Amino acid sequence: MGESRTELIAWVNDLTQLGISKIEQCGTGAVHCQIVDSIYRDVPLSKVKFNAKHEYEYVSNFKILQGAFDKHKIENSIPVERLQRCKFQDNLEFLQWMKKYWDQYYPGGTYDAVARRKGADIGAKPAAGTASTRSATSSTSNLKKTPSVPSVATSTNRLAAAAAASKRPAATSRAPAGMASSPSQWEAEKQELEQEYNRMVQDLTQQVLELKVTVEQVEKEREFYFGKLREIEVYVQQLLDNGSTAPPMSILQEIQGIMYKTEDGFEVPEGAEYEEETY
Template sequence: MAGSRTDLLAWLNDLLQINYTKIEQCGSGGAYCQILDSIYGDVPMSRVKMNAKHDYEFLANYKIMQNIFKTKKIDRPIPVERLSKCKMQDNLEFLQWMKKFWDSNYGGHVYDAVARRKGVPLEPPATVAPLSTRSGTGLSAGSGGRAGGRTPVGGFRSGSAQPNEAVQQLQAQVRDLSGHLEGLEKERDFYFEKLRNIEILVQTQLEVLEGESKDDVTLREIQKILYSTEDGFEVPENAAVDEEETF
């Protein structure tokens, strides 16, 4: 049975002695690396960026993770591009697989997660895609024109009244977009809570039936729908690694 979001977070926080509040925070890759370290004990945790905020730090964590998969001959593709976008569904699916893998391979030994991180204090990662350190414009001081001689965004030069108006318009657009985003997040949380309540009811009833050596096909189908993913998302366990998702 696939683990629920709440159960997975409780397990993750207890195992790694962290304080994640959302599945999306696993997208930095640090927690995945330390789950593997709890099993094998030889992940180079000094190189794992548990407080990763930049894209190159995220990718460095996944590179370490891929090396462990290769060394330990773990036949499972790592969807780096999707996971590093910190989307809940992608990371939920992968964390469910990680929990199942941990259950099958953890030796029951005592694992001191804080000591393995050498006591480095942790801040829960953000739940948005990492900050990029790459230049998006491709412009530099020597790419044409002298410094300070460029026309500001909006097409007006400093000293005129128009730039202030342009900035105010942009700020108003940002406020509108922020309000719209907040509304979408509330709507998302509203429907997610409904689904979560259904999930709890179904899971509780199935546990009761299992205790009585019974089953309910309808409840199983409802649970299957709750845990289903988009077509083409799941990858067969013996499938080859997607070249586009590796370094």
């Protein structure tokens, strides 16, 4: 059984110094980025929006988290669509998995979370008197990794969120908290998200086209070989109906001719020859 809500919140705050008060606050993806960074020390936290307030900002954070998962071959899918709704149960289960993974792979030693993210915060402050660094040793608990889900599913989640973000109005006179105060910087981030959305649309469209071509090729091969079997069936039936006394060799040669017949798209590879079997 995984850790309780209270235990997980205490662990997250001790490790990250973010001062979260609810499990639902992990739905922005920022907390998970910092947890993975505490293990590998290579997550680009400067790009993580710790004070994220909008869905498209959550998507940006989870994109960074997915990149870290892919880089370190972490074989667990990230349920972005469910996590970014900031519901308690979904975020509790994923955070329990993150804690188990951290217990197994945390290298130990001191991790200065505040310095790693250059002072960025989610708004709430840690309790007074809490040190800005922590020291921990890795646990010996074992983790059974969950098989990964095809990347198309995760891409679809990010695509839906990015699509919603692209429809949002341009920046108003006052940028939301945690975002760039300059309208030009705000517009640049919006354009970057729109470009990412367009790239994902193109990637998924290309995948659909490739799958369509594959299906058509398989169907063509199926019809080709079925046609051969049908020709053999008809030929044998004709011999039986006519009471044919044709020599066995000529019958075999006729069947072999049907089997080795080719058509467009099913050419015999250059240099390859069929060997006549001996009966």
